[in-house]
Amino acid sequence: MSKFSVDLTNCDQEPIHIPGKIQSHGFLIAVDKNSSTISYISENTGDFLKQDAKSLLNSPLSTLNDLISQPDSALHIENLLKLGIIRKSFDAISPHPIEIEGNPFYLIISSSKNDWLLEFEPVTLQYDIQSSIGRSASSMLQGKNIESLLKGAAKEVKRLINYDRIMVYKFLEDGHGEVVAEEKEAGLEAFFGLHYPATDIPKQARQLYKLNLTRLIADVNITDSKVITFKEGEALDLTNGGLRAVSPIHIQYLKNMGVHSSFSISLISHGELWGLIACHNYSPKFIDYKAREGAKLIGQILSSALEYRQEEEDAKIIEQFKNTANILSDHLNRDKYLIEAITTHKRTILDATKASGVAIIFENELKTIGNVPSAEEISDLAFWLKTTSDESLYYTHRLSEIYSPAQKYKSVASGILSCVINKEMGEMIIWFKPEMITQVNWAGNPDKAVVPSENGLMSLSPRKSFEIWAEVVNNTSEKWMAEEIASVLRIREIIITDINKKANEIRSLNEKLQAAYEELDTFSYTVSHDLRTPLTSIKTYAELMSKNKSIDEGGKKMLSRILVGADKMNLLIKEILNLARVGRSEINFETVDIASLIRDITSEVWAAYKADHVTLVLGQLPNIKGDKTMITQVFTNLIGNAVKYSSNADKPKVEVAAYIEGGEIIYSVKDNGIGIDNRYYDRVFELFKRMDNVKDIEGSGVGLAIVKRIVEKHHGRVWFESKLNVGSTFFVAFKNR
Amino acid sequence: MRTPDIFYVEDDIDYAFFMQSAVQEVKDTLNLAIVEDGVEALKKLQHFAEHKTKPKLILLDLNLPGLSGLDLLKFIRDIPYLKTVPVILFSTSDNPDDVKASIEFGANAYLTKPDGYENLVKCVHSVHDFWFNQHLRLN
Incomplete structure (x- = not known):
């Protein structure tokens, strides 16, 4: 009947709903919807009934009444059909118990395109399964999460049909499947967690799974029975039939796995095939129609529970993401x-x-x-x-x-x-x-x-x-998932808000610091200014007194100590004033002629320190852009220090030079003096910090602080290299604008 | 009242005392008149103008309570009679802004108060030499 030759390459196209054959554990008779005559019949019908299949073709349906016996003999088979047609469903009629040759059978009626399908299969279940299904359903539903729900379903199905292996098989996004729950006989290899390719269940098979929710393959080794007809080229659609023969590809597949019987229950969620409860038995095993229906019911209950639980679990994931966002937000705050x-x-x-x-x-x-x-x-x-x-x-x-x-x-x-x-x-x-x-x-x-x-x-x-x-x-x-993306967006918002908040905090701290700085500058300016006036008085009175002839030598000595102290204090105040002024002043950028500046400074410094024995070596002195007054302060301090701290050296020498490198003009002031202990590197530029080895040399401890402040105000850099008793080199880098 | 040679406005009585000493040391015949605040100075200046007498030199401390040295300078420059009297601003501050402002308002010189008595004497010497001797010669 089927002219389709199937192999792995085209099994996707195999018309599995019209195999032209049935599994031979039962038999099939199709009745034309219009004429009520037998239009198709499975060849094996003769094995069950006393009449040859072929001879029944085209006979009226009522012929069957003589071949089967019903509990209520008054109920003719055509009446049964009529009842279903009127009710538009055979759900209440199927399975209809009958007897053939003294053996109990079920008649199951379903619809095909132009025909009614009458399938007959043996009754094997001796007891009423109904009550046990109810128990199964309720014990399955006790599972609190999807995982335990699936596990429970597998367990209950196993109890119901007693197959060797029950798997709940879930279809993943790309169509391939994963075994998400399993119940099996001890000793069988576990399939739990395994993945199977999408091709294992071709598209059209999935379609059938959605229409016909259970599928039994009772014995892979049994020979199928042909469905015969007088109709030309019109294959009988067996979509709704339970006896529908199995694709040879699928039979081979099962055989490869050593499976003899297979039963599956479709799991439908939101109208889509969510997965299957796939049952395998390693020996032929027929399942009674009622047990199959029971399993189907469990499948349906599971399906709707899945829908609900999935939503619940999705909600849980969203909740968890939100929770994470909240917790992170808390951490960010803390x-x-x-x-x-x-x-x-x-x-x-x-x-x-x-x-x-x-x-x-x-x-x-x-x-x-x-x-x-x-x-x-x-x-x-x-x-x-x-x-x-x-x-x-x-x-x-x-x-x-x-x-x-x-x-x-x-x-x-x-x-x-x-x-x-x-x-x-x-x-x-x-x-x-x-x-x-x-x-x-x-x-x-x-x-x-x-x-x-x-x-x-x-x-x-x-x-x-x-x-x-x-x-x-x-x-x-x-x-x-969309939830993950939403979660990331949520987290991003939280993080950015936090960053902005922290940035604002830093900005406001900065402003406060700036204000404090300015206040300090004003303060030190005022203080030092106000200190100078009384200091001048002290000094001047001391001078006036020492002119007084009535004061003896001892008194004059004391007065001279007062003068030294006052002078020292005066120097300090002056330097603090200078430092404060750097903070207060705006930079007035101009081109500064360093060569002439250095000339002026050196002559002043050499005179001040009486440093004629100190050699001065000048290198390249390129002009720079900066505030002339401040730049003068920088070089006066650096050169002054160089002279001051080297004048006791053997052949003291001070070198001033510059080089251009990487967009900067870098000036160096080098001496061969007492040097600086590198351990105190960071403290050198601090206010009032003076190194141990310069105690005997006069200084305020403000000069380098001023240098640093000026250089930083010019967005330049200042650093030094030094070795004790060898000398120091101070570097000042200005932007080469 | 004799017209002073030098009219000095100074609120710091110590410094006023030093100035008195220094001026006398430089030339004991020089007549120095000192007032302690701006308001009193104003009265005195008006008095000068009314009586058509003028000091040879005016020294103004910059920082004064009430009217500042700069205010007084402006005032002096607004009185036609006193306009030509040389005015020297005399201050502890060496702030360039103060110097600039003083010159702009028409001060003839800006002097930072010298540190110590000896320096003050030297300073007064120079001021005397320039503004009394040389100045007279120029006139």
């Missing part, structure tokens, strides 16, 4: 540092999605949690993301196909979800999902050699399946 807040606590930024790794690039640092590519790979990826995407959010579950360097680390990062925190700074968070293939437990050992079977269907093995599937899911991670 912790000082962002990275710390989102990575070091029990709940981390990783929990914002279902990713297995996350990388945070923030303030030029990289922090990772979980499975992530190497630091260098992440940095390259971040750069690529920064340059390719303008969006604040980017995600893919096939990264290596878009960005080829990711090939190297696709096992940990086939999926990425990145969100930008600050584009200019290249700050972002990237979540990683591994390549799916790496986390999948494939049904059958992929390395096992293919064993050719006698009919040549050698390619039909789990290994081949794996290769096909592997190609499909190669380079692919689990998809990013």
Whole structure:
């Protein structure tokens, strides 16, 4: 009847709903909807009834009344059909118990296109199964989560039909399936967690699973029985039939797995095939119609529970994401540092999605949690993301196909979800999902050699399946759910708000600091100004007194000490005033002729320190842009120090020179004096800090603080190199504008 | 009242005392009149104008209670009779802003108060030499 020759390459097109054959544990008679005569009949009908199948073709339906006996003999089979037609359903009629040759049978009626399908199968169940189904359903529903619900369903189905293995098989996004629950006889290898390729259940089979919710293959080795007809070229649609013969491909598939009987119950969620309860028996085993119906009922209950629980679990995931967001928000409020807040606590930024790794690039640092590519790979990826995407959010579950360097680390990062925190700074968070293939437990050992079977269907093995599937899911991670993306957006908002908040805090602190600084400048200016007046009085009175002839030598000595003290204090005040003035003044940028400036300063300094024995060496002295008064202060201090601290050296020498490097003019003032202990490097520029080795040399401890302040005001840099008793070189770098 | 050679406004009585000493040390015939605040100075200046007498030199401390040295300077420059009298601002401050302002308001010189008595004597010497001897010669 079927002219379709099927193999692995075209099993997708095999018209499995019109196989032209039935499984021979029962028999089939089809009645034309218009004429009520027998239009199709399975060849094996003669094995059950006392009449040859062929001879029954085209006979009226009532012929059957003589061949079967019913509990109520008054109820003719055509009346039964009529009743169903009137009710528009055979649900209440099927299964209708009859007897053939003294043996109990069920008559199951269903509809085909132009015909009614009358299927007859033996009754094997001796007791009423109804009550046990109710018990099964309620014990199954005790499962609080999907996992235990599925497990419970498998257990109850097993109790009902007593097959060797019951699996709940879930279809995943790309159509391949995973065993998510299993009940099996002890000693059988576990299939739980295994994945099967989409091709294992072709498209049209899935379609049938949606229309006909149970499917029994009672014995893979039994020879099918042909459905015969006088009609030309019109195959009987067996979609709704229970006896429908099985595709040879599927039979081979089951045989390859050593399965003799198979039974499946469709699980439908939101109108789609969610999965199957797939039952395998390793010996032929027929299931009574009522038990099948019971299993179907369990399947339906499970389906609706799944819908509900899935929603519940989705809601739970969303809740968990939201919860993570709240917790991170709390941490951000409490912790000082962002990275710390989102990575070091029990709940981390990783929990914002279902990713297995996350990388945070923030303030030029990289922090990772979980499975992530190497630091260098992440940095390259971040750069690529920064340059390719303008969006604040980017995600893919096939990264290596878009960005080829990711090939190297696709096992940990086939999926990425990145969100930008600050584009200019290249700050972002990237979540990683591994390549799916790496986390999948494939049904059958992929390395096992293919064993050719006698009919040549050698390619039909789990290994081949794996290769096909592997190609499909190669380079692919689990998809990013809408909930994950929403969660990331939520977290991003929280983080950005936090950053802004902290930035504002810093800004306001800065403003306060600025104000305090200004206040301090004003304060020191006023104080030192007000101090000078009484100090002048002290000094002047002391001078006047020492002119007084009535004061003796001892008194005069004391007066001279007063004068020294007053002078020292005066110097300090003057320096503080200078320092305060640097803080208060605006820079008046002009071109400063350094050569002539240095000339003036050196002659002044040499005179002040009576330093004729100190050699001065001048190098290149290029002009710079800056505030002339302040620049003068810088060089006066540096050169003054150089002279002061080297004048006791053997052949003292002070060198002033400059060089240009990297957009800066760098001046150096070098001496061969007493030098600075490097341990105190940081303290050299501090106010009033003087090193131990200069105690005997006069100084205020303000000069270098002034230098530093001026240079910083010019956005320049100042530093030094020094060695004790060898000399110091101070460097001042000005922007070469 | 004799017209003073030098009219000095100074609120710091110590410094006023030093100035008195220093001026006498430089030339004991020089007549120095000192007032302690701006208001009194104003009265005195008006008195000068009314009686057509003028000091040879006016020294103004910059920081005075009430009217400042600069205020007085402006006032002096607004009185035609006193307009030509040389005015020197005399202050502890060496703030360039103060110097600039003083010159802008028409001060003939700005002197930072010398540190110590000897320096003050030197300073008064120079001022005397320039504004009394040389100045007279110029006139």
